[in-house]
């Protein structure tokens with residue numbers, strides 16, 4: 001209400017002066033708005049930077065954890081058992097291309113992952129090429145894995 005009173009008193013009833021006064025007010029408000037927008041933008045920038053930093057951090061932590069897991073994992077891997085598990089499932093489709101995998105001939109076209117899932121060598125290699133993460137996860141069960149040619153897994 002004070003503002004409205006000031007508005008009416010300004011320019012002493014002179015229409016032009018009152019308009020000038022109004023214009024000045026509007027300019028002030030606009031530049032204030034501009035400042036608020038600037039501040040908001042830098043806050044958003046800060047937030048995005050923070051998100052970026054956290055992502056990098058968790059990626060690093062994940063990477064370390066993953067390497068640690070793999071090291072532990074590698075020691076305990078019993079490829080013969082993994083291979084029998086794969087055989088006992090009696091699934092002979094490659095989950096990537098849905099074509100048959102040949103588990104009987106030793107022609108080095110089949111890869112066995114440590115999670116016991118079986119893929120065409122070419123299919124899992126293309127999958128790995130497309131993988132943008134540091135971590136390689138089995139396309140089927142999402143576990144980190146080691147990989148062997150299917151027919152090598154019986155003699156280690």
Ligand SMILES: [Zn+2]
Nearest residue numbers: 094097120123
């Ligand atoms: Zn395949």
Ligand SMILES: [Zn+2]
Nearest residue numbers: 115117138141
């Ligand atoms: Zn798997």
